[in-house]
Amino acid sequence: MTGPEVGNPSRTASLPRRAASRPPTPLVVLGEIRTCLLPHSVTLDGPATDDLLATVAGATVLRRERPGPLAFSPRHATGVDCHLGWGTTTTVRAVGTVESTAILVGSRLSQLSAHTTVVRASQRKRRPWSHYISQVGVTEVIGDLPDHAIADKELAAGHFAPPGPNTLDLASISARRLDALHASPLLDHQPPLRAPTTRLRWTATIGGSTGPAVSLRIEDELSRTLRVTVREAADLPDAVRFCQDVAVHDWLLTVIDAKVLAAEGAPAGRQVSALAPVLEHLTHLWMPGAQVPAAMRAPWRDLQAAANFSKQWTARIQQVQRRIEVATYYAARGENPPGGW
16 A cells, blocks of 8 residues: 655655654665666767656756766655565554655666665554655554564565565556656657566665675566665665666676577577677676775675676677677678578
8 A cells, every 4th residue: 555655746845854863773674676778769968867857846866977877866755554574474564655766877777766764663653644754765663563683584574575465565666656757758769679677676684794795586587686784774875776786787687698598590680680789788887886885895796706797797798799790791691690500
């Protein structure tokens, strides 16, 4: 169940300022990221990026140009009054807001990142919406938790479990917000190549003793789960940015794998037309860890060592280049490669 939305184009009132007070200790951060190709034929320049992402009147689109173009929309709040999964057996009631942000990577990829920080409510009863809207991206658990000592672990497990009725649905929120971004009349819906949308569900918890730790799991062809542990609450915003960067590079690997597989056995000319856009539009986006805070670069290195992301990417790029060269040779001769590769 969702509540009012704040920050959409039809409502231009600015978000209320939160009263100065010591925030409660986060139990866990629950997040979901959708990543796909921006449905547009050319890259967007700075002013066009601002126009596309300026979803809140008077708010600022954050952009950087080095080491590659990266832009963030103003944050958007969606009110929720729902249940959170507690492990795989029960639920707890929570009320608050989900923070979502649209992101453009290299003016080519679009992301919708949605997350909420789960905390214990200071009161046992539900409060007015004005209280929750003043805390963008915070969801309060109302009532007692089944076991306070393992709240972070059980809430994280519930996030990864199949959703039940009336449970928090970050998938719907992120998908709806991404559809709204892509419906913009500024986009011509003629991307240079076809590519799927990937889904990354993630959690961030506090408790790392030696520094951030991460664990990535491939669930199916387009879905992944990522667990992040940080040392203290101040590190959680860095964890959010880390998850967004992982989602970008996982998407790039997913797309290039799919393109190589789809090109197998095709006529030479079709192979060139299918694979060349990968080199032209995607290869320059590969820079794992370059766009994350310094504190999260060590976890990126650990993830690289475990999953060999860059080795896989380099091997695939070399494979694409060789296939284009061979396909071009046979296309110039009016022939197809013998044996279809």
